[in-house]
Amino acid sequence: MGGQANLYSFPAVGDLAPVLRAYIIQSQANGIARHGTFKVAVSGGSLPKTLAQALLAPPTSETDVVHWGNWEIFFADERAVPLDHADSNYALLKAELLDKLPADAPQPKVHPIDASVLDDAQELADRYEQELVASFASRDSVRLPIFDLLLLGCGPDGHTCSLFPGHELLRETSAWVAPIEDSPKPPPRRVTLTLPVVTHAVRVAFVATGGGKKEVMKEIFEAGNGLPCALVNEGCGDRCSWFVDDAAVEGVTYPRRPFSL
Numbered sequence: 590m591g592g593q594a595n596l597y598s599f600p601a602v603g604d605l606a607p608v609l610r611a612y613i614i615q616s617q618a619n620g621i622a623r624h625g626t627f628k629v630a631v632s633g634g635s636l637p638k639t640l641a642q643a644l645l646a647p648p649t650s651e652t653d654v655v656h657w658g659n660w661e662i663f664f665a666d667e668r669a670v671p672l673d674h675a676d677s678n679y680a681l682l683k684a685e686l687l688d689k690l691p692a693d694a695p696q697p698k699v700h701p702i703d704a705s706v707l708d709d710a711q712e713l714a715d716r717y718e719q720e721l722v723a724s725f726a727s728r729d730s731v732r733l734p735i736f737d738l739l740l741l742g743c744g745p746d747g748h749t750c751s752l753f754p755g756h757e758l759l760r761e762t763s764a765w766v767a768p769i770e771d772s773p774k775p776p777p778r779r780v781t782l783t784l785p786v787v788t789h790a791v792r793v794a795f796v797a798t799g800g801g802k803k804e805v806m807k808e809i810f811e812a813g814n815g816l817p818c819a820l821v822n823e824g825c826g827d828r829c830s831w832f833v834d835d836a837a838v839e840g841v842t843y844p845r846r847p848f849s850l
């Protein structure tokens with residue numbers, strides 16, 4: 590691991606979105622060059638809306654193209670609810686982004702949870718792990734899947750995916766996907782990518798916006814305190830980039846970087 594996490598700050602979400610797009614398109618090009626697909630996992634919460642603002646914008650050049658047909662989209666975490674439930678991260682991404690893709694263009698391959706086993710969080714996690722195994726090759730041949738990009742949110746308590754501060758799941762070392770039955774944020778039953786999978790990705794991008802995040806951003810970047818987002822920073826180093834608005838980092842002394850590809 591080299592360097593430290595990159596922190597890119599913008600006056601407003603409208604300024605952040607085109608830069609996030611450029612970063613994603615570069616990650617997409619790298620993934621397609623490596624293995625013909627772009628394997629990405631996304632969070633729920635506030636992220637899909639910003640993602641839609643970035644990715645549904647018209648291209649500004651010949652290379653500024655989202656090749657949706659090459660995308661494989663997984664969920665960094667998911668709530669154990671039906672896929673059309675208001676709490677479903679899949680439903681959110683569908684409403685904000687997937688339903689708005691041009692119908693006549695190639696579509697991404699989307700990997701939702703198996704909603705036939707919602708009552709059994711361990712089975713739900715195991716089946717989602719099998720979904721990853723099928724895409725990334727067997728668990729016997731790879732110790733951990735390597736996502737081309739993880740697009741993550743950061744909760745006001747410093748959680749990311751469904752990895753919560755102080756939770757025993759932070760010590761998981763072997764599972765790729767883990768169940769959680771006692772999420773402090775409702776709904777309590779969820780599944781999540783584990784920390785080793787998150788820190789093994791080629792790149793990790795956090796998006797955090799709004800003044801409601803500024804206290805936790807200070808803690809993540811100045812103290813760490815074992816917060817899940819800080820653990821990702823520590824595990825990924827400069828493979829991790831934060832795209833934030835100025836309100837989210839007001840008072841944070843960690844150096845901002847000028848963005849460059």
Ligand SMILES: O=C1O[C@H](COP(=O)(O)O)[C@@H](O)[C@H](O)[C@H]1O
Pocket residue numbers: 631632633634635636666667678741742743744745748749750751774
């Ligand atoms: O519960 C969740 O919350 C986090 C953070 O959400 P945000 O609204 O504060 O951005 C999200 O990243 C995660 O996917 C979701 O399940």
